[in-house]
Amino acid sequence: MCKLYTLKRSLAAVLLASSTLLFSIASSFAQSPPVLTFTPVITTGFSSPLDIVNANDGTNRLFIVERTGKVRIVSAGVLQAVAFLDIHDSLPPGNENGLLSMAFHPNYASNGYLFIYYLTSNYDIRVTRFKAANPLANTAINQTTGVVIMTIPAITTSFHNGGKMLFGPDGHLYFTPGDGSPGGDPDNHAQNGNILWGKMIRINVDNFNTAPYYTIPADNPYVNDPNVKDEVYAIGLRNAWRWSFDRLNHDVWVADVGEAAWEEINHLPLSGSGGINYGWRCYEGNDDFVTAGCLPPANYSFPIFVYPHNNATGGFSVIGGHVYRGIEYAALYGYYICADYVSGNAWLIKPNGSGGWTTSMQTGLPLSIVGFGEDENGALYAVTLTGTLYKVTTNSGGPLAVSLLEFTARAFTGYNELKWKTANERDILHYEIEYSDDASRYAHAGKISALNSTVENQYSFRHLVAGFEKLFYRLKTTAKDGRVTYSTVLVLNRKQAASVKVSPSPVTGGQLKFITEKPVGMIQLFTTDGRLLFRRNLENSAGSIAISLPSLPKGVYLLRLKTKEEYLVEKVVIQ
Known part of the structure; x- marks a missing residue:
C-alpha cells in the first residue's frame, strides 16, 4: 500500500503559481471551517496498519487491520496483546498486497461472523468469512472457522487491488477491487463488465450454510445485463482504496486514487449509486484520459471534488474518510474529511446549501495516512502506515472572528x-x-x-x-x-514558465479573450473548489483567442490552459 501512488508524470506548472499571487477568499473565510487536529492515541505496537473498523457490538472497540496479516484490538484506548486474527502465513509479499480490509456482519454480536479482504499467495483477491466463538471477548479467532466466500482470479502481477469492504445499510456486503493494472489500465479492466476488477461489488452473505455462501441481491443493477457480471454494483473505478457510507443518510463517498494528474472524491445518494459508471479509464477526474470507444460524457458520474498532483495544493494518493457524525466536536459535524497519503494535506467538504460544495484544505498534517475509521459513537480515527493511530479532533469551537x-x-x-x-x-x-x-x-x-x-x-x-x-x-x-x-x-x-493575458477583467457579456504565447490544446474553467464547469478543445491554437462562455454566476473562477509542456492557470472574475 505504501506505493498506492505512482509518480509516472510530473505536473510541469504548479497551479496558481506566478510572481504575483492573489486569491480573493472573502466569502469562504467569513465562515471558517474547523481546524483539524490529529491527536496520537497509540504510537507503537502496530505493523503496517491499514484500516480501522468497529464491530457495532456495544463494546466500542476498534479493530486495526494490519497489512502483514493480523487484526489487532484497541479497547478503551489500549492495544491488546493478543491478535484477534492472524493469517500472515497466507499472504504474499509486496507493497499493495496483504490483508487489506475487514467488515463485521450487522448481527455480529449474536452470530459472530466477520469477513476479511486480502491477497492470496497467487495474488488473487479473496473474501473469507470467520466466526468468533465469543463475539464480545478480546480472544483470538479460530482460523479453522474460515470459509472462502469469493475468489477473484489475478489478471496481472499485483497492482491496484482496491480493498475497502463495508456492510451497507441494506445489510449487503460491498467491496471495491481496483483495476488490477500496473498503470493506465491498458486492457480497460475497469470498463469490462465481464471481470470484477475496477468495480464496486455487492453481494448478500446471509447464506451461511451452503456454498458458495453468498447470493446476488435481486435489485443489483446488472442482473439482466449479459455483458456485466451480476455481482457488480458500479463500474469504472481505478483504485477505490478507501470509501464510506454516511452513517446518517447513507450517502456513498468514494475516493478513487488517480493515475497521472488528479485525485478525486465522488458522492452519490445510496438510492442513486447502483449502476453508476465512475468513468475510469475514459476519464481521470474531470479530464479525458483514453476516450476512444467511450460513451458520451452524460453516461458517466464525475467527481464532486478533485485535486492536482503536487504537494502544495494537492497530493498523489487520496485516502477517503468519513462524514463526521460524532457528538464530541460540533464544529466538525457534517464535514466529509479525507487526506492525502503523500502530501499530508487534508480536506473538509460540506454541502453549500445551494446544490454545490464548500471545500477547504489544511496542510501540515501527518504523512502516510492510509486509512480512516469510526468508532460506534461516530468518533473519527486515522492511522498511518508507519504505525500511529490518531483521533481526529478540533480545537475550533466555531469560526474565528475574522x-x-x-x-x-x-x-x-x-x-x-x-x-x-x-x-x-x-x-x-x-x-x-x-x-x-x-x-x-x-x-x-x-x-x-x-x-x-x-x-x-x-x-x-x-x-x-x-x-x-x-x-x-x-x-x-x-x-x-x-x-x-x-x-x-x-x-x-521566481520565474513564470509562460505567460497568458486574460481580458476583459472582469469578464462581462459571457465573452472571454486571452492571448497566449504557446499553442493551447484545451481550456477548462473550474470553480475555486475544483468543479469543472466548461471545457473546449482548441487544437493547439495560439495568439489571441476568443471564447463564448456558458451562463455563469458572478464570482471568481480558475481558467486552466493545457499546452504540450505544462498547465497554465489564471484567475478569472466574471461579472
Whole structure:
C-alpha cells in the first residue's frame, strides 16, 4: 500500500503559481471551517496498519487491520496483546498486497461472523468469512472457522487491488477491487463488465450454510445485463482504496486514487449509486484520459471534488474518510474529511446549501495516512502506515472572528513581500507567516499582532531571502483563546514558465479573450473548489483567442490552459 501512488508524470506548472499571487477568499473565510487536529492515541505496537473498523457490538472497540496479516484490538484506548486474527502465513509479499480490509456482519454480536479482504499467495483477491466463538471477548479467532466466500482470479502481477469492504445499510456486503493494472489500465479492466476488477461489488452473505455462501441481491443493477457480471454494483473505478457510507443518510463517498494528474472524491445518494459508471479509464477526474470507444460524457458520474498532483495544493494518493457524525466536536459535524497519503494535506467538504460544495484544505498534517475509521459513537480515527493511530479532533469551537479578504505574495530583489487584508477582526491575537521549500515542512518567517478592528485592516511583511526557485507561503491566524486557522497555500516562483493575458477583467457579456504565447490544446474553467464547469478543445491554437462562455454566476473562477509542456492557470472574475 505504501506505493498506492505512482509518480509516472510530473505536473510541469504548479497551479496558481506566478510572481504575483492573489486569491480573493472573502466569502469562504467569513465562515471558517474547523481546524483539524490529529491527536496520537497509540504510537507503537502496530505493523503496517491499514484500516480501522468497529464491530457495532456495544463494546466500542476498534479493530486495526494490519497489512502483514493480523487484526489487532484497541479497547478503551489500549492495544491488546493478543491478535484477534492472524493469517500472515497466507499472504504474499509486496507493497499493495496483504490483508487489506475487514467488515463485521450487522448481527455480529449474536452470530459472530466477520469477513476479511486480502491477497492470496497467487495474488488473487479473496473474501473469507470467520466466526468468533465469543463475539464480545478480546480472544483470538479460530482460523479453522474460515470459509472462502469469493475468489477473484489475478489478471496481472499485483497492482491496484482496491480493498475497502463495508456492510451497507441494506445489510449487503460491498467491496471495491481496483483495476488490477500496473498503470493506465491498458486492457480497460475497469470498463469490462465481464471481470470484477475496477468495480464496486455487492453481494448478500446471509447464506451461511451452503456454498458458495453468498447470493446476488435481486435489485443489483446488472442482473439482466449479459455483458456485466451480476455481482457488480458500479463500474469504472481505478483504485477505490478507501470509501464510506454516511452513517446518517447513507450517502456513498468514494475516493478513487488517480493515475497521472488528479485525485478525486465522488458522492452519490445510496438510492442513486447502483449502476453508476465512475468513468475510469475514459476519464481521470474531470479530464479525458483514453476516450476512444467511450460513451458520451452524460453516461458517466464525475467527481464532486478533485485535486492536482503536487504537494502544495494537492497530493498523489487520496485516502477517503468519513462524514463526521460524532457528538464530541460540533464544529466538525457534517464535514466529509479525507487526506492525502503523500502530501499530508487534508480536506473538509460540506454541502453549500445551494446544490454545490464548500471545500477547504489544511496542510501540515501527518504523512502516510492510509486509512480512516469510526468508532460506534461516530468518533473519527486515522492511522498511518508507519504505525500511529490518531483521533481526529478540533480545537475550533466555531469560526474565528475574522474575514480574510486577500492574501498575496510578490518577489523582489532580496526579499518577498506578503500582504493581506482582513475585516471583522475580534479577539484575534496575531498572524504568523510560515514558509516551505517543499510544501511539507513549514518554518516560521515572522509574526504580526492583530489590530482587532472591524473595518478593513491591511498588513504587510517582508521575508528576507536569498536566491530561490520556488517557495510556499501560508498565513496562520491565532485567536486569543488559542484556536488557529490557516489560509490557502500560495506558491511563489521566481520565474513564470509562460505567460497568458486574460481580458476583459472582469469578464462581462459571457465573452472571454486571452492571448497566449504557446499553442493551447484545451481550456477548462473550474470553480475555486475544483468543479469543472466548461471545457473546449482548441487544437493547439495560439495568439489571441476568443471564447463564448456558458451562463455563469458572478464570482471568481480558475481558467486552466493545457499546452504540450505544462498547465497554465489564471484567475478569472466574471461579472
